[in-house]
Amino acid sequence: MRLSSIRARVLYLSGIFALLLVGSVTLATYFFVADGMSRSAQETTWRLTHIASRAIARTTTTVKLDAAAEGLEGVDREHEAQRQLLRAIPDILGSGGAEEGAYAFYLEDEDSGLSLVWYSADEGIVDLEAQRLDAIDRQQPVQSGPGQRSALTGMLTSADLGNYIVHVPLTLPDKTQGVLDVVYTPDKEEAILDSARAPMLIVAVFAFIVAVLMMQIIMSWVLSLVDNVRVAADSIEAGQLDVHLPEEGEHEIADLAHALNNLMDRLRLRAEAQTRFVADASHELATPVAGIRGYVNILREWGSEDPITRDEAVTAIDRESLRMAKLCGDLLSMIRSDEMLEYRHVRYDINALSREVLATTATRFIDKGLEFIGPDEGPLWAVGDPDRIEELLGILLDNAGKYTPEGGSVVVSTSRQRDHVTVNVKDTGVGIPEQDLPNVFERFYRSDASRSKDTGGFGLGLAIAKHIVDMSQGVIRVSSHVGEGTVFHIELPRTRMKE
Ligand SMILES: Nc1ncnc2c1ncn2[C@@H]1O[C@H](COP(=O)(O)OP(=O)(O)OP(=O)(O)O)[C@@H](O)[C@H]1O
Ligand SMILES: [Mg+2]
Missing domain, CATH: 1.10.287.130 (Signal transduction histidine kinase, dimerisation/phosphotransfer (DHp) domain)
Known part of the structure; x- marks a missing residue:
């Protein structure tokens, strides 16, 4: 296959096109799946946040009531409630649906900083002090993460959706401020993305191969049709x-x-x-x-x-x-x-021209005693090449003279129509048999072979006459009866012809 051939070019282009199409469809699909997974992880994080917050709020109320029931008063009651709450937190966050997340609990200390007092797992400890203080300031949960995610995450390497964190501000029984970090690591979602990678790549490669193959099959079909045309061109060149x-x-x-x-x-x-x-x-x-x-x-x-x-x-x-x-x-x-050859378009008087040609022809047939009659009216103007029209009339009058027996007559009459002039050349000659009429304008055609001896023609006159009429954008017709005579009817343009 030549590199510049249509087949090769279509192969490159279809390859590039298929790569772009399949690649973009695959990437878009993967991007939307990854986006869906990320959103699901976010929802899970907020669900965990709600579960944890509600459980802590419920437990806070319970421990306060318990401390009061024990008869404690003032600061003692608050400290006791606080102590019980802190002790209960691991249990609260390890059950009731909250166990999916990792947690870290921070308490405000004397330096107005926050210190870690408890965490459920290592993933729960994140270095986001500023966001925790922000949550305390706003007195509402603040979300951090998952950070900028690459559009191609998980496409070629294993998926990484980042970590989802919500900082929940809490006011403890002794009025100190605390922050609970709810951390969700989306392992489940990443696993789904990872498991989709191989099938998607296989489908993409398959779609690519199918697209290129289909283009090649279509191309082969088109080229086989074009090849037929080439065969035709070759045979024209070879004269076949x-x-x-x-x-x-x-x-x-x-x-x-x-x-x-x-x-x-x-x-x-x-x-x-x-x-x-x-x-x-x-x-x-x-x-x-x-x-x-x-x-x-x-x-x-x-x-x-x-x-x-x-x-x-x-x-x-x-x-x-x-x-x-x-x-x-x-x-x-x-x-x-x-x-x-160059055909002139000039105005000429068809009546005068007819009379001239008649006069010349008459001299040639003088010994036959034929009567030659021409149009005697004034000028009748037509447009064309008068030399060729003269040749045309010469051919028709020559035939009329040749094929009309002694004592006969040859009449040329003309008339003016809306956009053309008509010329009739009529003789009282031998006539043309009906079956020969369709052929008389063909080259070398002679109506009756026996006549050729007497008249010595070649059968070219009427073929030339037809050519001249065609070039003049005119019409020529013949009607004849054997033994009575023949009429040639010609129409020639009166105005300049269309190119
Ligand atoms: N006016 C006519 N009367 C009777 N037959 C005619 C007439 N004009 C033409 N023909 C017949 O049509 C045939 C073809 O005419 P055409 O003028 O082409 O050839 P030709 O006259 O035989 O030879 P050339 O004109 O070449 O000398 C003639 O052979 C003749 O048989
Ligand atoms: Mg002739």
């Missing part, structure tokens, strides 16, 4: 145009395959038309060449002795060479149309 790409599916690559198939169909049709054209043209050229060679041989053999044969041969060579010259001219005209 009969490849058909699969177009199944409602996706962009199927659209591309469809467009390429259309392109290849068009190229194939064009290539076939070109091959046919070259074959037909060579064939048409071969006939006069063969004729000329034949007459040259005749000249060599008998030319010097027999003047009649010589004259016949020279006339035939002249005729055949003229035929070749005409074919070459037609082929050139065809190529010019194919290359869409």
